[in-house]
Amino acid sequence: MSDYHIAANKLRTTPILTVETESPTVKTFTFKDKECSRAKPGQFLMLWIPGVDEIPLSILSTQEDGRVSVAVKEVGEATQALHSMKAAEIIGIRGPFGNSFTEKHGRILMVGGGTGIAPLLFLAKKVASKTRKLVFVIGAKTRKELLFIDKIEALCSKSSVIATTEDGSYGIRCLATMPLEKMLDEEKFDMVYTCGPEHMLQKVFDLAEKHRIPLEASLERLMRCAIGLCGSCIIGRYRVCRDGPVFTANQLREVKGEFGIAKRDFNGRKIPLE
């Protein structure tokens, strides 16, 4: 491994530059960090909320001037504490960590659920102008939780964006995976990228397997060290922080006993995914 990974592992403290509200439960935090501004789509960082916790977050966007953004959903104590923070308050950053999506330029399908849309939007920005076709399926519980729909519609032609909500408040009333079956029967794709709740990833994986389309999925597990040492994030033989978070269909086949089924608890025990 290159020294870069360890250079990236040094904790840098930096002020929050801006906080934007994306939905009732999601805020985007932007700060300056040189290392992470060089991140590739799919990589993650560890964000330290001083005195509270340190959490893994997918990188949403980077700017040439060194600005980096992450979208954070309020799900527990740590994210609640982060949501209460304002511009100029200090956070700590380690990373970027992990691998990234491989950039393909053929006919691309992206399927994102919840905040899982974030790394896909990052990827879409990089590849949109080079792809032959880009279809983006996004799903959320409600219209209000449907993230970055405007940005995605600006990137892809509007007809290529399929939005789904579980309550029908926007787009089609269904799970994000529902429109896929018909779409995959009718259209050809060279690559599927997906990120979101793992049950959704599993469904997307099954469909991609059925239609023999290569796939990459970004997984989430409990993270501690983020550098492949502590073993907290293991799935099968893989360390999600180091060998992932992006996994190919081949790798997911190897970990079928755990993918979409189980994760490791704080004490290392295998427990069912909720």
Place this chain on the structure above:
Amino acid sequence: MNRLGVNLAGLNLSNPTMLASGILGYSVETLESIVEGGAGAVVTKSIGLEPRDGYANPTVVQVSCGLINAIGLPNPGIEEFTSEIRAAKTALNVPLIVSVYGFSEEEYATVSKKAADAGADAVELNVSCPHVKETGSEIGQSLEILSKVVRKVKEVMEKPVFVKLSHNVTNLTDIAEVAAKSGADALTVINTVKAMAIDAETAMPILSNKRGGLSGPAIKPIAIRSVYDIYERVKTPIIGCGGIANWRDAVEFLLAGASAIQIGTAIALRGPNVFSAITRGMETYLKRKGVKSVKEIVGLSHRR
């Protein structure tokens, strides 16, 4: 003939490199990846009587020449872990050592016995963890308590018992001698060194536990001195541990008196293949020096 083969307290290792405790080591699959990487033996994460969640993040912080960690001994507890031990014994073709911690001598003994019964080839008593109260280094810094713990464990099991020592004591060689006299079959030297990191901007300790243990290149000279000192005092085999990242580091530990070495932090830099890289380098070194067996260089730097 295998130039690198060693016999460690009755265990046959195809080479003297071992996975240090605390690194990966929750599951058979990750231990397998370490063995495929070339390790001659593996030590699991420290296992206790009850499941333990460990500490909140941050649990690891990088400093100039290493990492400070206070993960807090997360583990599923020995009941849950026995199935992993059984599976590991079937899957792995190298000795499996289960690291054990406890809050009393009875706990150390109970967990060790269960681990051995499930198939562990040896146990390594963690009497040196620097960041959990009432276990680890609080056991290993008292001659009396350490002696009781080692004796109690030796009473209940026949398989080899390793004892992992802390450098954060005033009388390391006395402690090593007591561990040896109490029946330790090998001494792992050393665990992480008490350390801490504070962030200037926020004026806060970075680790959630505030205090932690330092590993990596920063502690290598400390560990070498510890091995060297203990080798002069006791006959019990020593397993060197602390900042080993390449074959030269490994050789230095052997020359100081270690019969085998453990690797942990370097896996973050070089991945599981760090083991085969180190063994290849050691083999080249032995050939170049005209040495037929790695055993011949153990303690070689002590000659006058």
